[in-house]
Amino acid sequence: MPRRSLWVYHVNTGGCNGCDIELLAALSPLYDPERFGVRLVESPRHADAFVLSGPVTLQSLPSVVEAFRVGRPEAVIALGSCACGGGIWHDSAAVLGGIDPLLDLLEEEGIPRPRVIRVPGCPPRPHSILYGVAVLLGYAEPKAAKLLAEARRAARI
Amino acid sequence: MVGRLTALLAALRTGRLTLPYPYQPAPAPRSYRGPPVFLDDCIGCGACTYACPAGALSLRYLAGDDVVVLEHSVARCIFCMLCADVCPMEAVRRTSVYELATDNPAELVQRLEHRPAHCADCGAAYSTLRAVSEAAGRVGGIQRYMLRCPGCRAVEVASVIASSRRGGGLA
Ligand code: SF4
Ligand code: SF4
Numbered sequence: 001m002p003r004r005s006l007w008v009y010h011v012n013t014g015g016c017n018g019c020d021i022e023l024l025a026a027l028s029p030l031y032d033p034e035r036f037g038v039r040l041v042e043s044p045r046h047a048d049a050f051v052l053s054g055p056v057t058l059q060s061l062p063s064v065v066e067a068f069r070v071g072r073p074e075a076v077i078a079l080g081s082c083a084c085g086g087g088i089w090h091d092s093a094a095v096l097g098g099i100d101p102l103l104d105l106l107e108e109e110g111i112p113r114p115r116v117i118r119v120p121g122c123p124p125r126p127h128s129i130l131y132g133v134a135v136l137l138g139y140a141e142p143k144a145a146k147l148l149a150e151a152r153r154a155a156r157i
Numbered sequence: 158m159v160g161r162l163t164a165l166l167a168a169l170r171t172g173r174l175t176l177p178y179p180y181q182p183a184p185a186p187r188s189y190r191g192p193p194v195f196l197d198d199c200i201g202c203g204a205c206t207y208a209c210p211a212g213a214l215s216l217r218y219l220a221g222d223d224v225v226v227l228e229h230s231v232a233r234c235i236f237c238m239l240c241a242d243v244c245p246m247e248a249v250r251r252t253s254v255y256e257l258a259t260d261n262p263a264e265l266v267q268r269l270e271h272r273p274a275h276c277a278d279c280g281a282a283y284s285t286l287r288a289v290s291e292a293a294g295r296v297g298g299i300q301r302y303m304l305r306c307p308g309c310r311a312v313e314v315a316s317v318i319a320s321s322r323r324g325g326g327l328a
Contacts, residue, residue, distance in 0.1 A: 029174055029175055030174055030175060030176060031175070031176060031178065032175040035175070081211060081232065081233050081234060081235050084232035084233060084265075085213075085230055085232040085233035086211075086212075086233060087211055087233060087235060088210050088211045088235060090211065090212045090233060091212060115260060116260060117258055117259070117260050118232055118257075118258065118259055118260070118262065118265065119257065119258045120192070120231050120232050120233075120234065120257045120258075120265060121236065121255070121257065122234075122235035122236055122237075124255070124257075125185075125189070125255055127178055127183060127185075127255055127256075128255045128256065128257060128258060129258075130178060130179055131179065131255075131256045131257075131258045132258030134179045134258075135258045135259065135260065136260075139179065140179065140256075142258065142259035142260060142261060142264060143256060144231065144254070144256070144257040144258070144259045144264045144265055145264040147254045147256060147257075148192065148194060148231070148252070148254060148267060151191075151194050151250075151252035151253075151254050152194040152195075152196065152250075152252075155194055155196060155250035155252065156196055156197070
């Protein structure tokens, strides 16, 4: 990821709005991602990265594909359990099931695979989203496995 | 001009609000519910895989039924702790981890390995050794059924009923 301001475009692919509210909270002055140059933009054409929330419902699919077609993001932040892996809708007939099947489908359409940062949570707290941005920009290393192993060790005692 | 001055004064009075978070660690509040972790007390009974509304938990028979793996997908988990509610061994614990963001999906999978139990009749793997011995310890007396897979168990039950009826002269 280039070290410059990261402009993001927010795509809600049929989520419940929980992640979107947390994203707005994360964009507020309290967390202030503009310190890292992160800005929400109105058009996918202006965006370096997409923030994708929701399980990609079939109804939203045409618009989502269109946004990726014109935006060609370098990176996607998959926000929440739904975007990361389908969440509680994983076996629903009305959804694609998150970022992985969506990227497969986009590849068939000839859209290159962006880098994917997964931010699990239902919804993820603003701190988690900020950490995801930090990982994307290279300010922080992913440490989920390490933290979970530590928590497991602490819980055993 | 006066309006701007008022705004400036208000801003000075309020001071700096932005949290120092990514530069300084910020422990989660006590009420924060993070992903579960699975302790070694787990017996691989699979109760949590049925309770999980997100399908984040699965019990898989791998390596030609030589190992049973309880797999937890942190990516899909919604941190509802229904798995902790149903676990008979209290092997599921809540954590307050939130810095889970990663570009490597393999980091978001937790695994626990178990040794499988094989059916006394047909030899198929149907549960884990620890789950069977735990269940036998809790109910006892009906090991004749417990050591068989569900299919062979049904056959066993049917044969017991049939043999008890033969003496009774029915059918
Ligand atoms: S916390 Fe909820 S979603 Fe996560 S594994 Fe447990 S039951 Fe499944
Ligand atoms: S012992 Fe608990 S954690 Fe292990 S499989 Fe059973 S319900 Fe799940």
